[in-house]
Amino acid sequence: MGLKEQLHKDMQTAAKERNSLALSALRMAVAAVQNREIEAVTRKEMPQGGTLPEEAILKVIAAMVKQRRESIGLFLQGNRPELAAKEESEIVVLDRYLPKALTPAEIEAAVREAITETGAGLPSDMGRVMKALMPKVTGRADGKAVSDTVRRLLAQQG
Missing domain, CATH: 1.10.1510.10 (Uncharacterised protein YqeY/AIM41, N-terminal domain)
Structure with missing residues (x-):
């Protein structure tokens, strides 16, 4: 159903x-x-x-x-x-209808995977990472929390 x-x-x-x-x-x-x-x-x-x-x-x-x-x-x-x-x-x-929410650690792991997958290394690559990441976390994580994590991790790399 x-x-x-x-x-x-x-x-x-x-x-x-x-x-x-x-x-x-x-x-x-x-x-x-x-x-x-x-x-x-x-x-x-x-x-x-x-x-x-x-x-x-x-x-x-x-x-x-x-x-x-x-x-x-x-x-x-x-x-x-x-x-x-x-x-x-x-x-x-x-x-009850939403999948279990991701923890901050799970969000970070998914972001790291998307960064590796897209080959991103600079803060300017944020759009590419978000595009690859959002279909995987939609409904399971707040978009703002995801974008903040992407921004933070890309800033650390760049």
């Missing part, structure tokens, strides 16, 4: 169990995936009636988790802990 089908199935289960928090988070995820599919068809990235690949669905869910993490910080700054708690609960629901 694909990720999209799993989201639909879990959404139905949450509705039957009257789990409003999970149902809300899953409805938003399904809607975001459908919106991304519509965008892809409009941009002629995929045929009408096509389904997003698993990697693209993971990107959508990862973006939703990232948005919620940013919202938590803003809610806490605005002294709204109840809204921050709701966002945190939605993250727990969405995290």
